[in-house]
Each structure stands twice: as C-alpha cells, then as structure tokens.
Amino acid sequence: xxxxxxxxxxxxxxxxxxxxxxxxxxxxxxxxxxxxxxxxxxxxxxxxxxxxxxxxxxxxxxxxxxxxxxxxxxxxxxxxxxxxxxxxxxxxxxxxxxxxxxxxxxxxxxxxxxxxxxxxxxxxxxxxxxxxxxxxxxxxxxxxxxxxxxxxxxxxxxxxxxxxxxxxxxxxxxxxxxxxxxxxxxxxxxxxxxxxxxxxxxxxxxxxxxxxxxxxxxxxxxxxxxxxxxxxxxxxxxxxxxxxxxxxxxxxxxxxxxxxxxxxxxxxxxx
Numbered sequence: 001x002x003x004x005x006x007x008x009x010x011x012x013x014x015x016x017x018x019x020x021x022x023x024x025x026x027x028x029x030x031x032x033x034x035x036x037x038x039x040x041x042x043x044x045x046x047x048x049x050x051x052x053x054x055x056x057x058x059x060x061x062x063x064x065x066x067x068x069x070x071x072x073x074x075x076x077x078x079x080x081x082x083x084x085x086x087x088x089x090x091x092x093x094x095x096x097x098x099x100x101x102x103x104x105x106x107x108x109x110x111x112x113x114x115x116x117x118x119x120x121x122x123x124x125x126x127x128x129x130x131x132x133x134x135x136x137x138x139x140x141x142x143x144x145x146x147x148x149x150x151x152x153x154x155x156x157x158x159x160x161x162x163x164x165x166x167x168x169x170x171x172x173x174x175x176x177x178x179x180x181x182x183x184x185x186x187x188x189x190x191x192x193x194x195x196x197x198x199x200x201x202x203x204x205x206x207x208x209x210x211x212x213x214x215x216x217x218x219x220x221x222x223x224x225x226x227x228x229x230x231x232x233x234x235x236x237x238x239x240x241x242x243x244x245x246x247x248x249x250x251x252x253x254x255x256x257x258x259x260x261x262x263x264x265x266x267x268x269x270x271x
Contacts, residue, residue: 002061002072005029008080008114008121009054010101012036022050022071024058025100025117030109034060034071049074053081053097055118067107080121089124091248092137096120098242099141103148113147116140123208132212134221135203139211141228142204145176150235152176155201159183165198171227173234190230196223 005026012022025031038045049056055078062069084090096117120140127133158177169180170189199220203211232239
C-alpha cells in the first residue's frame with residue numbers, strides 16, 4: 001500500500017551496487033526504513049534529496065509484516081544542514097539529527113516530533129548569533145524529553161510554585177523538576193543561579209522565534225547545557241552526548257559556550 005508523508009532524513013547507508021537504505025522520521029507516520037532502489041551513482045533518481053538533515057516529501061510502500069519498505073518518490077523541500085551558513089548552526093543541527101537517530105527507534109510512531117525538529121533546524125539557519133543557535137538546540141532538547149516520556153517541570157518551583165528565576169534554585173535531576181532555594185530537593189541536584197534558571201525555563205516553554213530572541217550570557221548558556229545533558233543522560237538510556245557538538249567544541253575553543261558536557265570549574269553539584 002502506498003503512503004505519503006513529509007519528514008526528515010536521519011541517515012542513509014549503502015545497499016549493494018546502486019541502492020541505499022534510508023531512515024526517515026515522518027511528520028505524520030513516524031520513523032520508517034526504506035530501500036531507495038537506484039539511489040546511488042552520478043545520476044541517481046533521487047538526486048540530493050536523501051542527505052541527512054534534509055526535509056523531504058516522499059511516497060513509499062510498506063507492508064505490515066515487514067520493517068523495511070520501498071521508497072517510490074522523494075522531493076527535496078529544504079536542505080537544513082547543507083544550507084547552513086554558520087559552523088555552529090551546522091553542528092547544532094547535526095546534533096538534533098543525531099539525537100533523533102539514536103533515541104527514536106525504527107518503526108516508532110512519533111507524530112509531530114519530526115516537524116518540531118524541522119522548525120528548530122530552520123530557526124537555527126536564520127539565527128545570526130551563536131548564543132541563539134545554542135538556545136534553540138536546548139529548547140529542542142526540552143521538547144524531546146517531553147516526547148520521550150519525561151515532562152520536566154522547569155518554569156516554576158515544583159514545591160511552592162515560585163517562577164523560575166525569581167531567586168537561585170536547583171534542578172532535581174532525578175525528578176526532572178526545578179526547585180527554588182527555599183524548598184528542599186532530592187538527591188542529585190544541580191544548583192542554578194537565578195539567571196540560568198530563568199533561561200532554562202524560557203528555552204523550555206518558548207516558541208522557536210521567542211527562544212532565538214532571548215538575551216543570555218555565555219555562563220548561563222553553559223549551565224543550561226550542563227543541566228539538560230544531565231537530565232537526558234539520567235532519564236534516556238540510549239542518550240549519548242552528540243558527537244557533532246564535541247567536534248564543534250574542538251574546532252572552536254575560543255568561546256566556551258555550553259558545548260562541553262562536564263561542569264565548569266566551581267560549578268556546584270549536590271550529590
């Protein structure tokens with residue numbers, strides 16, 4: 001049975017001499033794995049549409065008893081990574097694709113997740129500052145946590161309801177909840193200055209346009225990145241720190257902006 005969808009290409013790999021297998025996260029039907037017959041070579045039938053990070057419209061056939069279908073048509077709508085004009089936008093975009101590839105299993109129905117990723121990728125491509133790119137990535141990580149079953153409580157203190165950023169507080173990593181300084185938390189807390197707590201809450205709740213406009217400092221972005229890394233590592237078994245962000249940090253150490261997974265010197269952690 002033929003089906004059509006719009007989606008993001010997550011990865012491709014070779015199959016025999018002229019074909020390839022491509023994994024696509026469809027906006028409507030979730031992740032599918034498809035054989036693209038004749039998808040390789042100088043004049044292959046699908047052109048450049050099957051590169052990782054591309055947003056495409058595609059038609060495919062997939063029978064219920066099989067986990068590998070056939071790609072019939074593919075039309076490129078937007079090359080999010082190839083069209084990036086900044087190294088940081090490309091690195092953060094690759095990190096989004098890498099996280100989706102690792103955390104969304106083949107055959108999983110995740111309607112809407114691919115579209116959220118495409119919105120974040122498009123916003124990264126328009127961003128003119130490194131800080132905005134990183135905040136868009138962190139905002140997507142927050143939404144990914146929600147899609148994976150954890151709805152982090154980051155906008156208000158989970159105990160007293162005080163808005164995040166009104167005073168310093170901590171992130172209860174195991175509970176996935178922010179708590180203000182006056183309220184007790186559980187084990188494994190990360191202390192957050194008021195500025196970082198406010199930024200984390202705004203990145204988690206705002207639209208891509210709103211997040212891209214947030215004002216922040218390199219230190220607050222770094223603390224937000226560390227907090228989200230700890231949340232993802234604690235609650236998602238398959239999570240790994242994205243290799244593309246590690247590579248980006250290696251080639252650009254001039255500004256330490258939250259790309260490193262470990263805490264900066266003096267960052268307070270409560271075991």
